[in-house]
Amino acid sequence: MNYKLSRRRFGQLALAGTVASGLSYLGNKAFAQTPSLNIPNLNIVGIGSSSIITTDQTVVPEVNITESDDSTAPNIVPTVIKPLGLVLQSLITGNSQVLGDKSTPLLEPNEILSGFTSLTDGTLVVAITPVTTSRRQATSTRITFLGTPVKTLIVSGLKRNQQLGSLLGTIDGRLIGLVGKKNGTPPIVLVDIDLQTGEISPISKVKFPNDERVSNLAECPDGKLYTSLLGLNGDTTLVQLDSNPKKPIGLAQLKVDDKAWNNGLQSLVCSATGQLLAFGAMRYETPNAVYSVDKNSGNMTRLQDFDTTQITLARS
Template sequence: MGYKLSRRRFGQLVLAGTVVSGFSYLTNKALAQTPLNIVGIGSTSIITTDQTVIPEVNTTEFERTDQNSVSTTDIQPVGLVLQSLITGKAQLITDQSTPLLEPNEILSGFTSLSDGTLVLAITPVTTSRRQATATRITFLGTPVKTLTVSGLKQNQQLGSLLGTNDGRLIGLVGNKNGTPPIRLVDINLQTGEISSISQVKFPNDERVSNLAECPDGKLYTSLLGFDGSTTLVQLDSNQKRPIVLAQLKVDGKAWNNGLQNLVCSGTGQLLAFGAMRYQTPNAVYSIDKNSGNMTRLEDFDVTQIALARG
């Protein structure tokens, strides 16, 4: 039986400090000289699923759980909140009366633009009970601004948003079930229209998700194998295929569950966010680009992260 959380009750929880929001000031010995400001986002919606369905990858990765296992009557949208590792200040980022996330929708992308504006990609989950709404991007400014995304086919999904160093917004488009073909696209910040921007050909037997750009302009993403193995690759417009760097691993064990996000600090440190299969919570890891070794920095129980900029 699904538990339904009312908007009024959600507001009470926020005021009580059960749900917190703000910016995260991440410090660790590995990054002691270059502390990072990180934002995490999550949803307070309660979703009841068939407990017998065990996803092969983390359910917030590019492919979600079987859509047929989601009970549409057990989803109560009450908005999205930013969450902090340290500050603990209770403050909603949006009016509870106009929730950002509607029933049968997922948060498929999260990033920050060069001016510090946070951007979400919200994607409909197609079900037989309800006609899907349009994919949209939402800018968490004052006021909140939303654009309908155009240029997607019915079976396609926009995800893995990235605000580039030069002020653009790019992302990855693939099939809603997570299968190729995958393409890198530019998203018009004024109209929401997407257009292909790269001739890089991604593998047809691996999922592709997460985009990060370092200060030197190099783009990175991750490839996810059917067994959960995750490979760090670099994208170069002069190369037709991704440049394989290393398979990701922690404590000598292969990372087996894809990633929620990749981000790159102002000093060029690549960071991963996610959790090994069947483990919780998600955590932030630093990545050695040459070896693929990941060092755990901080646990962070949110859905996706982005760097706070501006």
């Protein structure tokens, strides 16, 4: 018997193999560190998403079969790719943890991770946003607390074309974030998020420019808030949020080795010593990496590669 796989089925099996290899790689990976510039005493946690591979013997494989006397059938095990949810990774140890399974996925295929932070009690929080604007297909924007047990709140107060992102657990115990259009364009609003109900309310003291994208929120121990502005060409400016002048205070253009950073940031965090850390990659480059940031000059120093989507500092 000759088995001829359709193009679609071949693609599914190929993807299954890729995802399975990726999960194995993720579980065993030891992250390479720059010899003279590793990151001591910082528990940096990354979050990403993946898919789970399950074998289901009741599924009929999608193959076209023709009979032949001089051939044998290959051992094909039907596979089904289902949403998995979230993968947490530790930068320092390289350990990973999968949250969710085939019966309770935390992330659907039509959703993205739009924000990630940690609260004062150490709870990790992620914002999950649907990518479609169709009322019939869209799920609800929600925040998920990655504790024991996992807790999810539906976010209320968003308009249909808005997205919640860039979460930040503040020093005084609040959860704040940035709300903008789903394509990332202005207007951008800084909001408080009720930790009990998921309801958002604008923080009107800060006014963002209408010609630049705003992403990422970080708070240093002195209480100062920082974010980044993204220009049309990808140029990225570090700014401080100050409620007195009611607009961001531009600090410096971000750059690496005297070359302008050209791709925005995935995350921005601040250590207990007041050191800003940026996370991302230059345009057309991989993987993402953690950089230390000089607030005055905008110079970024590459510390360590980290193949994940967003980061936060885990709190004890």
